[in-house]
Amino acid sequence: MSPGKKIIAPSNLYTAVLALATGVVLATAVFVAFKCFADYGTIFKIVEAAR
Amino acid sequence: MSTFTKVFVVLLSLFSIFLCGTVVTYVSNVNNYKALFEDEKSLNRSLKSENTSLKRQYNEKVALMKEQEKKLNERIQQFEDENSKLVVDLRKAERMSLEYQGRVNSWAGILTSFEQTIANLEQSLKLTQQQLNKAHSEGIKDRKELNEITASFYEKMVQMESLEAARRRLLEQKTDLENRMNQITGPDTWGTQAIEPVTPDIDLARPGVTFGGADLNGLITEVGESMVTISIGSADGVKKGMVFHVTRGDDFISDILITDVDTNKSAGVLDLVQQQPRIMDNVSTRL
Numbered sequence: 001m002s003p004g005k006k007i008i009a010p011s012n013l014y015t016a017v018l019a020l021a022t023g024v025v026l027a028t029a030v031f032v033a034f035k036c037f038a039d040y041g042t043i044f045k046i047v048e049a050a051r
Numbered sequence: 052m053s054t055f056t057k058v059f060v061v062l063l064s065l066f067s068i069f070l071c072g073t074v075v076t077y078v079s080n081v082n083n084y085k086a087l088f089e090d091e092k093s094l095n096r097s098l099k100s101e102n103t104s105l106k107r108q109y110n111e112k113v114a115l116m117k118e119q120e121k122k123l124n125e126r127i128q129q130f131e132d133e134n135s136k137l138v139v140d141l142r143k144a145e146r147m148s149l150e151y152q153g154r155v156n157s158w159a160g161i162l163t164s165f166e167q168t169i170a171n172l173e174q175s176l177k178l179t180q181q182q183l184n185k186a187h188s189e190g191i192k193d194r195k196e197l198n199e200i201t202a203s204f205y206e207k208m209v210q211m212e213s214l215e216a217a218r219r220r221l222l223e224q225k226t227d228l229e230n231r232m233n234q235i236t237g238p239d240t241w242g243t244q245a246i247e248p249v250t251p252d253i254d255l256a257r258p259g260v261t262f263g264g265a266d267l268n269g270l271i272t273e274v275g276e277s278m279v280t281i282s283i284g285s286a287d288g289v290k291k292g293m294v295f296h297v298t299r300g301d302d303f304i305s306d307i308l309i310t311d312v313d314t315n316k317s318a319g320v321l322d323l324v325q326q327q328p329r330i331m332d333n334v335s336t337r338l
Contacts, residue, residue: 014052014060021064028071032078039083047085 198288271332281334284315295334
């Protein structure tokens with residue numbers, strides 16, 4: 001790819017499918033993060049038992 | 052884009068979507084263990100606090116129970132002591148009861164013998180009373196005979212005196228006749244005085260005088276408030292107006308003035324009462 005040229009995204013079925021899959025994964029990640037935060041109050045930490 | 056890449060993209064997309072689907076499904080259905088944990092933790096805390104309070108109550112109850120047990124043991128010990136004392140007292144009472152029962156039996160035997168003795172004494176008393184009555188009746192008969200004999204004796208005495216007086220009178224008459232004969236036969240009969248009989252003429256033989264000093268003896272048979280009845284009557288020589296003296300042993304009791312006279316008994320009023328006369332007291336005309 002030459003450095004001066006604009007990247008043009010190909011618009012075809014496979015792109016749509018990839019975009020769909022990406023969207024689903026992203027939504028899933030968001031949902032999981034939200035659920036984890038709502039339930040446990042944290043996303044990345046392992047919840048320990050409160051003494 | 053090669054075919055492999057296309058296939059790989061498609062497969063990747065599908066499996067990604069599938070994976071996301073399962074993840075979403077799992078995440079949405081999974082238990083909120085933190086909430087559960089918090090719930091369980093709070094429940095555990097409440098249970099622990101309840102357990103602590105229950106333990107404290109249990110300890111209090113145990114202490115109370117031990118205290119009550121101690122008190123009850125003390126009371127049991129007291130009751131056992133009292134029970135042993137009561138058993139001792141019971142044994143003692145039983146022993147004394149047996150002893151008293153023996154005494155009662157012995158007293159019953161003694162009482163029975165006393166009753167027998169009293170019955171025998173009553174029998175002997177009845178016999179003695181019968182003998183006394185018999186002796187009394189015999190005595191009355193004897194006194195009656197004595198009175199009759201005394202009366203006849205005094206009659207005889209009076210007859211003797213009258214005969215003596217007649218004898219004296221005859222002697223005097225004899226002397227008088229001798230003197231007259233002497234006067235008639237001789238002159239030396241002067242100077243002598245005519246002897247007059249001193250003894251009075253007795254024409255008829257007088258009946259025997261009842262001697263007032265004859266002793267009459269009897270017994271009191273009835274006692275009233277002021278009148279008494281004695282065991283002798285007109286057959287024994289009792290007359291109205293006679294005075295009997297009541298004696299008991301050597302003691303003077305009273306006098307009886309006879310007011311009513313029957314054949315075998317008499318009644319009179321009391322006089323000079325020193326003591327109350329009783330039946331079977333002696334009465335006599337002479338003290």
